[in-house]
Amino acid sequence: MSETRALTLADVCRSFGPVQVLHDISLTLRPGEVHALIGENGAGKSTAMKIMSGYLEPTKGQVKLDDAPVRFASSQEAEAQGVVLIHQEFNLADQLSVEQNIFLGHEKRRGLFLDKAWMQAETRRLLARLNCKVSPDARVRDISNADKQMVEIAKALSRRAQVLIMDEPTAVLTEREAEVLFEQVERLKAEGVAILFTSHKLDEVKRISDRITVLRDGHVVAQGMTAEFNEDQMAQAMVGRDVSSLYPVRSVGVGDDAALEVRGLNVPGYAHDISFTLRRGEILGISGLIGSGRTEAMEGLTGLRAAQGDVRINGRPVSLRSPQQAQAAGLCYLTEDRKGRGLLLQKGMRENLTLQALPEFTNWLIDHKAEDAALTRAIADFDIRAPTREVLVGNLSGGNQQKLLIAKIMLTDPDIVIIDEPTRGIDIGTKQQIYEFIHALSAAGKSIIVVSSEMQEVIGLADRVLVMRLGTIAGEVSGDDMTEDKIVRLAMGLGATRQEAI
Amino acid sequence: MTATETRPSRPARGVNLKVLGPILALVVLVIVGAALNGNFLSAANITNVLSRSAFIGIIAVGMTFVITGGGLDLSVGSMAAFIAGLMILVMNAMLPVMGPGWPLVFVGMLTAMVAGTLAGFVNGFLITTMRIEAFIVTLGTMGIYRSLVTWLADGGTLSLDFGMRSVIRPIYFDGILGISWPIIVFALVAISGELVMRRAAFGRHAAAVGSNDQVARYSSVNVNRVRMLTYVFLGILVGVATIMYVPRLGSASPSTGVLWELEAIAAVIIGGTMLKGGFGRVWGTVIGVLILSLIDNILNLTDGVSPYLNGAIQGVIIILAVILQRDKKAES
Ligand SMILES: Nc1ncnc2c1ncn2[C@@H]1O[C@H](COP(=O)(O)OP(=O)(O)OP(=O)(O)O)[C@@H](O)[C@H]1O
Ligand SMILES: [Mg+2]
Numbered sequence: 010m011s012e013t014r015a016l017t018l019a020d021v022c023r024s025f026g027p028v029q030v031l032h033d034i035s036l037t038l039r040p041g042e043v044h045a046l047i048g049e050n051g052a053g054k055s056t057a058m059k060i061m062s063g064y065l066e067p068t069k070g071q072v073k074l075d076d077a078p079v080r081f082a083s084s085q086e087a088e089a090q091g092v093v094l095i096h097q098e099f100n101l102a103d104q105l106s107v108e109q110n111i112f113l114g115h116e117k118r119r120g121l122f123l124d125k126a127w128m129q130a131e132t133r134r135l136l137a138r139l140n141c142k143v144s145p146d147a148r149v150r151d152i153s154n155a156d157k158q159m160v161e162i163a164k165a166l167s168r169r170a171q172v173l174i175m176d177e178p179t180a181v182l183t184e185r186e187a188e189v190l191f192e193q194v195e196r197l198k199a200e201g202v203a204i205l206f207t208s209h210k211l212d213e214v215k216r217i218s219d220r221i222t223v224l225r226d227g228h229v230v231a232q233g234m235t236a237e238f239n240e241d242q243m244a245q246a247m248v249g250r251d252v253s254s255l256y257p258v259r260s261v262g263v264g265d266d267a268a269l270e271v272r273g274l275n276v277p278g279y280a281h282d283i284s285f286t287l288r289r290g291e292i293l294g295i296s297g298l299i300g301s302g303r304t305e306a307m308e309g310l311t312g313l314r315a316a317q318g319d320v321r322i323n324g325r326p327v328s329l330r331s332p333q334q335a336q337a338a339g340l341c342y343l344t345e346d347r348k349g350r351g352l353l354l355q356k357g358m359r360e361n362l363t364l365q366a367l368p369e370f371t372n373w374l375i376d377h378k379a380e381d382a383a384l385t386r387a388i389a390d391f392d393i394r395a396p397t398r399e400v401l402v403g404n405l406s407g408g409n410q411q412k413l414l415i416a417k418i419m420l421t422d423p424d425i426v427i428i429d430e431p432t433r434g435i436d437i438g439t440k441q442q443i444y445e446f447i448h449a450l451s452a453a454g455k456s457i458i459v460v461s462s463e464m465q466e467v468i469g470l471a472d473r474v475l476v477m478r479l480g481t482i483a484g485e486v487s488g489d490d491m492t493e494d495k496i497v498r499l500a501m502g503l504g505a506t507r508q509e510a511i
Numbered sequence: 512m513t514a515t516e517t518r519p520s521r522p523a524r525g526v527n528l529k530v531l532g533p534i535l536a537l538v539v540l541v542i543v544g545a546a547l548n549g550n551f552l553s554a555a556n557i558t559n560v561l562s563r564s565a566f567i568g569i570i571a572v573g574m575t576f577v578i579t580g581g582g583l584d585l586s587v588g589s590m591a592a593f594i595a596g597l598m599i600l601v602m603n604a605m606l607p608v609m610g611p612g613w614p615l616v617f618v619g620m621l622t623a624m625v626a627g628t629l630a631g632f633v634n635g636f637l638i639t640t641m642r643i644e645a646f647i648v649t650l651g652t653m654g655i656y657r658s659l660v661t662w663l664a665d666g667g668t669l670s671l672d673f674g675m676r677s678v679i680r681p682i683y684f685d686g687i688l689g690i691s692w693p694i695i696v697f698a699l700v701a702i703s704g705e706l707v708m709r710r711a712a713f714g715r716h717a718a719a720v721g722s723n724d725q726v727a728r729y730s731s732v733n734v735n736r737v738r739m740l741t742y743v744f745l746g747i748l749v750g751v752a753t754i755m756y757v758p759r760l761g762s763a764s765p766s767t768g769v770l771w772e773l774e775a776i777a778a779v780i781i782g783g784t785m786l787k788g789g790f791g792r793v794w795g796t797v798i799g800v801l802i803l804s805l806i807d808n809i810l811n812l813t814d815g816v817s818p819y820l821n822g823a824i825q826g827v828i829i830i831l832a833v834i835l836q837r838d839k840k841a842e843s
Contacts, residue, residue, distance in 0.1 A: 313729065332731040342729075350729045353722045355789055364719055365730040367712045374710040417730075 013040035013201040014075055014091055014171040016061060021070035023056055025404070028396040030056055031227045033070070038172055038203040043194060045214045045235070046207045048224030048247050049436040050408025051394040054207045055097050057224070058174050061205070062094035063087030085114070091171030095161045095178055097407050097434070098348055101149045108132040108145035111164045135163040140189045154181040154346070155299045162190060166197075173197060175206040177407070179213060180434045183299055183462045191217050209408075209436050210463075211240040223247055248438035255437070256469035257445050261452040263472055264289030267324065268456040269340070269425050274318030276302070276309030280480040283310075283318070287425065287456050292447060294471030295460045297500050302480035303460050304345055307427050311335040311342040322425070336365070339424035343414065345433065345460070351414045354403030358395060358413060359384050361402050366420040387416035392442060407434040415443065426450070427458040432466065444470055464493045476500050532835050533782055533798040536828070540805045548812040556808070558691060562683070564804040565693035566591075569752040571775040571796045572704040573745030577645075578779050579708070579791030580741045581721035584634060585649040587749050588771035589656035594626045594753040595763035596660040599669045611674040619679070619757070623750040630656070631746020635739035653772070661765040671761040683758040693755045700748065705793040714791075717741055721788025777825065778803055781832040802828065 016038045023031040031053045038044050038061075046054050059065040061072060063081030071078045074090060081087040084094065101110045111132050117124045132145040141159040143152050149160065158181050165173055179187040194204060194217055208214055214221065214235070221238055223231040223246040231238075231246040244252045267286045274283040280302035287293050297303050309316030312329040320327055322338050329335040335342070344350040352361050363370050363380050370376050370383070387393060391412040395405055402410060411434055418426065431447070432440045447457055447470060461467050467474050473487040476499035484499040486492075544551040570587050577584050602619040609615045630652070637648040663669060671679065686692050708714035716737045719727040724734050757763070780786055781802055782795025803825055810818040 331733070332728065333733055336731045344729050349723075350725045353719060353726050353789075355722055356718075360715065360719075364715070364727075364732070367715060371712045374706070375712060375715065377710075421731075 012091070012171060013203070015039050015203055016092060016172045016205075017073040017076070018057065018061060018067075019071045019073055021057070021060060021067040021072070023053075023060060023065065024068050025396060029068075029227065030396070031060075031067075034224070034227075034229055036222045036229070036232065038205050039220075040171075040201045040203050041198055042220060043198055043204045043206070043218045044220045044222065045218035046205060046222050046224065047209075047211070047214055047243060048207075049394075049438055050412070050434075051406040052224040052247070052436075053227040054224060055176050055406065058094055058176050058205065058207070061087075061172075062092050062174055064094065088168055088170075091169070092174070093165045093168050093170035093172070094174045095165050095176060097176040097180070099154075099157050099161060101157060101160060103150040104148065106146050106148055107136075107143055107152070107160050110149055110160060111135065111167050113164075115168065131167065132163070135166055136160075138166070139163055139193060140186075153299055155183070155186050158182055159186070159190075162193065166193070170197075170202060172203045173205070175204070177207055177209070177434055179208055179210060180407075181462075184464065186299070187213065209432075209434060209440070211243050211437060214243065215240055225249060244437045247436065250438070252437050252441050255441050255444065257448045259448065259451075259472070261290065263291045263451075264454065268322065270319075270321040270324075271310060272319040274306065274310060274316060274320070276305050276314055276316045276480075279305035279314075280309065280477075282481055285475055285482065285485075287458060289456055290451050290454050291473070292451050292457045292459060292471050294467030294474035295458060295477060296462075296464065296467050296474050296496050297477035297483075299462060301477040301500065303477050304429055306477070306480075307342055307429060307458070307460060311340060311427065313342065336421060336423070340427070341365075341418050341421055341423035341425070342427045343418045343429060343431070345429035347410050347414050347433075352402050352410055352417075354401065356402060357399055358393070358402060358405075359398075361413060362387055362417050362420065365417055366422075369420070383420060387413070387420070391416045391446075392439060408436055408439060411435050412439065412443075415446075423455070425456045425458075427460065429460040430462065431459060432461075432463070464496055467491075468493065468496070478502050529783060529835060532832070533795055533802065536781075537798050537802055537805070540802060540809065544805060544809045544812070547809065547815075551809070551812060554689070556812075558689075558694070560801075560804050560808045561697070562691050562693045564800050565697040566752045566756050567771060567774050567778065567803070568697045568797060568800040569700050569748050569755070570745070570771060571778040571800050572700050572793055573741075573748035574775045575704065575708070575779050575782070575784050575791045575793050575796045576714075576717050576741040577745050578776070578784055578786060579714075579721050579788060580717040580738055581724065581788030582638065582645040582738060582741060583649065583776070584645070584742065584745055585772050586630070586634060586652040586656060587745065587775060588768040588773075589653045589660070590627070590630050590746070590749050590768075591753050591756065591771060592660045592763055592765070592767035592769075593656035593663075594623050594630070594750055595757050595767055596663045596669045597626050598623045598753060598757055599671050599761075599763055600663065602675055603672050606672050606675060611672075611678050613678070615675065616679055616682075620754050623753045623757075624747060625750075627746040627748070627750025627753070628743060629746070630749070631743040632739070634746070635742030638742065639735040639738045657765065660763065660767070664764055666765065668762050668764040671757065676761045679758040679761070681758070683755060696751065696755060700751065701793060701797045704796075708791055708793045713737070713740065718789055718791060721785075722790070774803060777829045780829060783832075786833075799832075 018034050018036050021031060021034045034057055048054050060067050063084045063086055108128055112128050117127050129145055139159045139162060141156060143156045178190060198204060218235045221233060221235050222229055241253045266289055268289045269287040272284045275281045283306050295303050305314060308314045312331040312335045320329060327338050359380050362384055370379050393409050393412045432443055451457055459467060459470055468491045474491055474496060475485050476483050476496055478500055486495050550556055598619045601622045602615055605615055605618055634649055634652055637643050638645045682692055686695060716732050719732055720734050720737050728734050778799035779796050781799035782792055784791040806824050807821050810816055810821050
């Protein structure tokens with residue numbers, strides 16, 4: 010790459026209406042350096058990144074490119090100057106193919122026509138670099154979240170960014186996929202690209218960043234070389250209290266009777282022959298690579314997908330053909346896709362919170378007072394940080410959306426709850442709160458299934474872990490056997506012989 | 512930063528204009544009407560305007576739910592004509608048996624309600640269970656009902672037997688305390704509609720389904736049932752509107768109810784309901800209906816502008832309403 014550029018925020022403030030979310034932020038991205046921006050949910054990380062890349066304007070302060078103040082009128086203008094943002098939410102056109110998305114607005118032409126062959130080849134090359142196996146012709150709506158993330162990254166690579174800003178790029182990736190991304194980050198760094206990223210996984214931050222800026226409530230509270238921080242110090246700076254013991258210790262034993270028995274569950278095309286038993290008060294982890302059918306199996310179980318199999322709840326056979334039936338039987342599923350399937354982004358928090366448990370709030374008419382009280386309770390219980398009570402849910406920060414989603418499911422008071430990726434995009438302080446909450450549920454006699462791509466999370470949280478591979482349960486680990494190594498080997502279909510997990 | 516206390520946080524301009532826009536337009540129209548013609552505010556004229564808006568109004572309230580739920584129904588005008596024809600045929604057929612009187616009127620009413628329910632059910636079934644686009648389904652049924660009523664009338668007019676006309680007339684022309692029945696029924700339908708939209712689980716569910724049906728499904732909302740019910744309610748309300756309509760002229764013809772669907776949809780949109788679904792406002796629809804009828808009425812009462820321009824003015828208003836709706840999006 011011929012040119013390198015540095016991007017600076019100088020005393021930037023930003024308000025939404027009367028609420029100020031950024032206060033005098035200053036930071037510099039230097040060529041060939043990886044800068045990490047960390048902070049709690051709602052601290053203002055995404056907002057700062059959007060200001061740097063022309064999606065938002067600062068209310069005060071300046072953005073400087075190579076020491077010269079710039080005003081990006083739009084994100085296209087920023088991209089033209091080499092500043093590219095990969096959004097926290099996917100920014101892809103669902104109906105278009107992978108290739109069309111990568112070159113959207115930058116199509117390569119030859120004379121009057123599109124140079125289809127060149128773009129195909131280039132797409133293949135970019136995806137191969139990312140170790141991503143999707144076809145350039147696949148429609149984006151048909152590919153997995155992890156692949157979508159890779160397509161976003163490929164898109165940014167194709168723009169030849171000199172300043173690359175990534176908002177939680179690894180949130181939807183497993184460790185292996187994240188590894189591939191980090192290789193590319195190293196490569197770009199060597200080419201002199203200035204990189205900014207954010208992540209709630211502090212081990213990643215420690216590993217790949219050179220410099221750290223910590224935000225709390227829109228203020229920069231710490232800034233320095235990564236070498237000067239250990240993970241606990243980062244967490245402490247973000248949250249303002251000690252969070253070194255992340256996983257609570259089990260206080261109450263697991264019950265003996267089976268809360269949920271699943272025998273021979275088939276979800277055509279995704280999972281087959283799934284059998285397991287969940288005991289009362291148990292926390293069961295489900296691990297596996299992305300695409301192993303974890304989510305689909307759970308959706309089949311809760312009536313969200315066509316499925317066959319024997320399911321018993323508290324020993325009684327039940328037929329769960331729709332989510333309504335599952336909910337009536339005391340079984341709820343919390344989706345991993347909070348924006349597409351979890352929350353109505355155009356509605357307020359109150360309507361979202363009570364949507365699933367609406368009958369509880371309805372006696373001919375909806376009781377608005379009770380709803381308001383429930384919202385007040387949820388905000389307190391789950392520490393939801395919203396600029397105002399009336400904010401549209403789409404304007405909440407990602408992590409706070411997740412908290413609202415958990416609050417929404419819990420309002421239905423399920424006996425058995427399946428949580429898919431409980432802490433995706435959630436900051437470490439809140440993670441700790443959610444883990445404590447899951448333990449409290451279990452102590453109250455509820456049974457919980459936690460599906461998670463974060464190995465540490467299932468191990469730290471679960472009493473027992475089922476590992477899925479290619480649509481079936483490849484094995485089960487519990488007790489001292491619950492190690493990353495064992496889980497990875499099961500997930501990848503490796504035998505007892507020890508191999509280096511890639 | 513746990514700023515949970517309620518603050519006056521609304522960007523005052525956009526939101527207020529959206530809420531107040533239709534009301535302001537209505538007020539302006541009333542002032543203009545009163546200035547142009549002394550009779551405009553007379554009791555007779557007001558009753559006339561309101562009674563005539565009642566048909567479209569009752570249908571538009573149902574349409575508000577359909578559109579809020581992410582759907583559309585183009586068939587309501589033809590459906591009304593078909594139901595009117597059917598109602599007249601049934602009453603004429605039963606007249607020799609039952610004689611003219613209220614029992615026969617009730618038979619007619621029942622016919623209209625049942626036919627409306629079934630017609631709504633058919634639309635809903637094809638759209639939800641058979642998964643066909645609402646636009647296509649209702650375009651189809653629109654043609655079907657229109658052709659059926661033409662066939663029933665053999666291209667001419669279906670007239671209610673003279674013996675029955677005087678019995679049934681009061682439904683349109685009488686009322687309580689000087690307020691005619693269509694106005695009363697419209698008011699009742701509008702008030703219950705507003706209540707259901709705002710305060711009942713069904714209204715909330717319809718908005719959720721229209722906003723994102725996946726989220727609704729994952730939240731244990733029976734998406735198909737909610738969608739189906741919006742069409743069935745609309746069908747029932749078309750039946751109710753027809754019951755009000757038949758007594759007025761005592762006849763139905765292939766030109767009955769022509770363009771009612773567009774007027775109803777226009778009223779819904781002018782009232783601030785989002786055409787792509789997810790948000791609906793019944794009181795807005797009522798104002799939308801009144802705006803449309805007032806324009807018609809003012810043009811008829813005044814000499815300055817030809818009543819033939821009615822359609823053009825309505826068109827301008829609809830487009831303006833949509834532009835106003837959009838401003839919030841443009842900000843963010
Ligand atoms: N368009 C908007 N209107 C109103 N408030 C907004 C808007 N966008 C963001 N906010 C608010 O600004 C604050 C900062 O949000 P931001 O998305 O930057 O947080 P974040 O640090 O990225 O959090 P997370 O880790 O959860 O993604 C939040 O309180 C959020 O609700
Ligand atoms: Mg964010």
